[in-house]
Amino acid sequence: SQKIEQNSEALNIQEGKTATLTCNYTNYSPAYLQWYRQDPGRGPVFLLLIRENEKEKRKERLKVTFDTTLKQSLFHITASQPADSATYLCALAEGGGANNLFFGTGTRLTVIP
Amino acid sequence: GAVVSQHPSWVICKSGTSVKIECRSLDFQATTMFWYRQFPKQSLMLMATSNEGSKATYEQGVEKDKFLINHASLTLSTLTVTSAHPEDSSFYICSAPASSYNSPLHFGNGTRLTVT
Numbered sequence: 001s002q003k004i005e006q007n008s009e010a011l012n013i014q015e016g017k018t019a020t021l022t023c024n025y026t027n028y029s030p031a032y033l034q035w036y037r038q039d040p041g042r043g044p045v046f047l048l049l050i051r052e053n054e055k056e057k058r059k060e061r062l063k064v065t066f067d068t069t070l071k072q073s074l075f076h077i078t079a080s081q082p083a084d085s086a087t088y089l090c091a092l093a094e095g096g097g098a099n100n101l102f103f104g105t106g107t108r109l110t111v112i113p
Numbered sequence: 114g115a116v117v118s119q120h121p122s123w124v125i126c127k128s129g130t131s132v133k134i135e136c137r138s139l140d141f142q143a144t145t146m147f148w149y150r151q152f153p154k155q156s157l158m159l160m161a162t163s164n165e166g167s168k169a170t171y172e173q174g175v176e177k178d179k180f181l182i183n184h185a186s187l188t189l190s191t192l193t194v195t196s197a198h199p200e201d202s203s204f205y206i207c208s209a210p211a212s213s214y215n216s217p218l219h220f221g222n223g224t225r226l227t228v229t
Contacts, residue, residue, distance in 0.1 A: 034217055034218075041222075041223070041225070042222050042223065043206045043208070043220030043221050043223050044206075044208075044218075044220050046218065046219070049217055089156060101147070101159070101218060102159060103149075103157040103158075103159075104156060105155070105156045106155075106156050
């Protein structure tokens with residue numbers, strides 16, 4: 001069966017440290033993978049998209065890697081801040097060109113001041 | 114930037130009644146919109162793909178007669194939960210791709226449905 005798993009349900013880190021979140025998938029062949037942030041009671045907000053032929057993508061303090069051999073994506077937040085506390089979701093679409101995303105289970109990140 | 118507006122943000126209804134949720138793309142046209150459902154502390158589950166001018170495509174296990182989807186224009190999709198029951202209580206979120214077929218999704222802020 002198809003699965004998208006984010007290995008930690010919750011992650012607590014100290015302010016200033018780097019948070020690393022993991023997304024693993026099975027029985028998918030995604031053309032690209034996306035990461036979203038969701039705050040309580042709100043809809044997800046898009047952060048980054050990485051394509052299957054890209055190894056790494058960066059945006060300000062965010063970095064995403066994509067290893068199609070390992071079927072894994074890592075999401076890093078450097079110099080973390082309390083305002084980064086939220087649930088982070090990875091999402092992927094099967095094959096090329098599809099927008100119907102399937103989401104991982106999410107990791108609730110708490111950055112402790 | 115692209116904005117998706119969802120209304121209402123919360124609704125309480127009695128068991129057996131129907132509830133309509135609206136999803137609008139405010140500054141772009143969306144031929145396709147997606148409806149998700151989210152239970153507490155769980156991820157988003159894709160329910161259906163709403164297609165402007167044609168029938169919606171439902172995911173496996175989602176009852177199309179229970180969750181009626183209408184995409185009457187390029188900026189509006191509606192989800193109607195018919196004959197609601199307490200187990201339908203959930204957080205419903207719509208989304209739309211802002212531009213190209215492969216673009217990220219823009220989400221509404223969700224509708225909290227409580228069926229009593």
